[in-house]
Amino acid sequence: MRPYKTIFWASVVLTILLAGVAPALPMLIEYTLDKYILKSDSTGLKWMLLAMVALLLIQTIIRYYHTLATNVLGQNVIRDIRIEVFNHITNLRLKYFDNTPIGRIITRAISDLETISNIFSQGLIQIIGDLLQLFVILGVMFYTDWRLTLIVLVPMPLMIWATYIFKEAMKSAFIDVRKWVSNLNTFLQEHISGMAIIQYFAREEQEIKKFENINRKHRDAHIRANWYFSIFFPVLEIIIAIATGLLVWYGSKQILSDIISPGVVVAFLMYINMIFRPIRELIDKFNTLQMGMVSAERIFDVLDTKEFTPNNGKLSPKEIKGKIEFKNVWFAYNNEKWVLKDINLEVQPGETLALVGATGAGKSSTINILSRFYEIQKGNILLDNIDIREYELSFLRQHIATVLQDVFLFSDSIYNNITLNNPDISREEVIEAAKKVGAYEFIMNLPNGLEYQVQERGATLSAGQAQLISFIRALVHNPTILVLDEATSSIDTETEILIQEAIDKMMTGRTSIVIAHRLSTIQKADKIIVFDKGEIKETGTHAELLSFNGYYKKLYDLQFNSLSV
Numbered sequence: 001m002r003p004y005k006t007i008f009w010a011s012v013v014l015t016i017l018l019a020g021v022a023p024a025l026p027m028l029i030e031y032t033l034d035k036y037i038l039k040s041d042s043t044g045l046k047w048m049l050l051a052m053v054a055l056l057l058i059q060t061i062i063r064y065y066h067t068l069a070t071n072v073l074g075q076n077v078i079r080d081i082r083i084e085v086f087n088h089i090t091n092l093r094l095k096y097f098d099n100t101p102i103g104r105i106i107t108r109a110i111s112d113l114e115t116i117s118n119i120f121s122q123g124l125i126q127i128i129g130d131l132l133q134l135f136v137i138l139g140v141m142f143y144t145d146w147r148l149t150l151i152v153l154v155p156m157p158l159m160i161w162a163t164y165i166f167k168e169a170m171k172s173a174f175i176d177v178r179k180w181v182s183n184l185n186t187f188l189q190e191h192i193s194g195m196a197i198i199q200y201f202a203r204e205e206q207e208i209k210k211f212e213n214i215n216r217k218h219r220d221a222h223i224r225a226n227w228y229f230s231i232f233f234p235v236l237e238i239i240i241a242i243a244t245g246l247l248v249w250y251g252s253k254q255i256l257s258d259i260i261s262p263g264v265v266v267a268f269l270m271y272i273n274m275i276f277r278p279i280r281e282l283i284d285k286f287n288t289l290q291m292g293m294v295s296a297e298r299i300f301d302v303l304d305t306k307e308f309t310p311n312n313g314k315l316s317p318k319e320i321k322g323k324i325e326f327k328n329v330w331f332a333y334n335n336e337k338w339v340l341k342d343i344n345l346e347v348q349p350g351e352t353l354a355l356v357g358a359t360g361a362g363k364s365s366t367i368n369i370l371s372r373f374y375e376i377q378k379g380n381i382l383l384d385n386i387d388i389r390e391y392e393l394s395f396l397r398q399h400i401a402t403v404l405q406d407v408f409l410f411s412d413s414i415y416n417n418i419t420l421n422n423p424d425i426s427r428e429e430v431i432e433a434a435k436k437v438g439a440y441e442f443i444m445n446l447p448n449g450l451e452y453q454v455q456e457r458g459a460t461l462s463a464g465q466a467q468l469i470s471f472i473r474a475l476v477h478n479p480t481i482l483v484l485d486e487a488t489s490s491i492d493t494e495t496e497i498l499i500q501e502a503i504d505k506m507m508t509g510r511t512s513i514v515i516a517h518r519l520s521t522i523q524k525a526d527k528i529i530v531f532d533k534g535e536i537k538e539t540g541t542h543a544e545l546l547s548f549n550g551y552y553k554k555l556y557d558l559q560f561n562s563l564s565v
Contacts, residue, residue: 004073074117371483372397
């Protein structure tokens with residue numbers, strides 16, 4: 001709240017004012033009843049009624065600004081926290097996202113944060129206000145008649161005991177509710193994203209049953225929370241009725257004995273509601289506070305996650321030549337289940353290195369550790385003879401452009417998907433890159449051309465068109481190192497032939513690493529490395545590897561024999 005001290009202190013002042021004027025109306029009614037109604041003074045009664053109307057207007061104005069201020073405070077705070085959470089998430093390394101469902105992260109960043117905002121708009125300051133009002137009213141009651149006040153407070157221990165039990169039960173219920181909200185969001189996110197698979201294999205009925213099960217548990221958690229409310233509030237009404245009954249019984253005896261005036265009893269009847277209403281609202285607010293604390297624990301769990309790629313490097317040289325060297329590199333995603341084992345390779349500036357091998361051999365892992373998306377456990381990776389950990393992280397990644405097999409496009413224009421909102425990339429550069437890749441014509445044929453709005457994950461484009469856009473994206477960022485990970489696998493043979501020349505142009509003057517199953521696309525590579533189960537089996541040019549008559553030769557014969565068939 002520190003950046004919003006003015007709004008906060010304004011809320012506090014308004015809270016104090018509300019508490020201060022709370023007992024004024026019963027006091028006015030007491031005075032009016034004793035001094036004017038019982039004495040049949042109609043003139044004085046009119047003036048007191050005007051005073052009451054003025055008091056109600058003042059209370060209404062104060063409450064309006066109080067509600068506005070607390071909500072503005074809450075929304076400002078929650079905006080700042082949401083920005084901090086998103087900023088934190090974007091800096092987490094990929095291993096965190098491998099182990100954490102996306103739906104859970106979305107729940108943290110949206111639903112849980114909205115719950116926390118209620119702490120400020122409906123919780124913390126409101127609790128302070130209700131407590132302050134409670135103490136002010138009790139003070140006035142004790143000052144007016146301490147014996148009558150003690151009679152009214154006889155059921156209070158029962159109230160405190162019931163409230164404690166209710167609070168503990170609700171905390172458990174809220175934890176359960178938030179858990180099933182998260183599970184529901186995770187299920188929906190995964191299944192909506194994978195809807196094509198569900199429909200391809202006609203699994204709608206089975207997935208609906210799974211959803212019904214999760215939804216049922218989500219409903220039951222909410223019903224359990226509401227069940228506690230349905231028990232507690234009738235108990236509260238009984239306690240208020242007991243306090244009212246005791247007041248009427250004892251107050252009537254005191255009036256008949258001419259010890260107190262009727263106005264005092266009427267005022268105390270109003271005080272009862274004004275005591276127990278804040279207590280009831282305090283319970284609601286404590287529930288809001290508890291829900292906020294449960295959500296806060298989940299948010300802090302994200303903010304306290306230290307799954308960062310260490311960024312202790314300071315180097316940001318003006319020029320990167322592009323020499324890459326792996327020295328005795330060992331890498332595992334989990335513990336020591338090695339994905340790469342003692343890898344040694346070297347690529348000179350401007351050379352093209354091709355990586356081939358069966359699925360799971362370690363090819364994609366090699367390029368992931370080059371950009372430090374994952375950290376190696378042993379060995380060193382050098383860029384221009386300097387360990388990549390010595391470079392500033394964003395600087396390192398800015399010099400490596402990757403074209404993946406599974407292209408991701410945002411719900412935005414084609415232009416923004418290419419530039420990624422980088423203001424240093426001009427429209428002319430985008431057009432030039434599109435022409436080089438051979439995609440300019442198809443883009444211009446789309447409605448609004450470069451401003452064509454791509455739907456989520458590029459659903460309105462073919463796989464080949466999306467891949468072409470990813471090529472333009474890589475080209476306009478002008479990388480020193482170009483990585484193509486099965487980049488032409490989603491493109492038909494005709495389109496592949498069209499862009500192969502563009503790929504050759506992209507590679508000119510750049511160090512390139514190409515992962516490909518189609519061996520025909522890598523025959524011109526300066527060096528080809530054959531991976532098998534995380535180890536390098538063979539290294540050489542296309543001709544050299546064929547002459548070895550080894551693993552690469554078997555892959556080549558198998559692929560081209562199957563093509564000829």
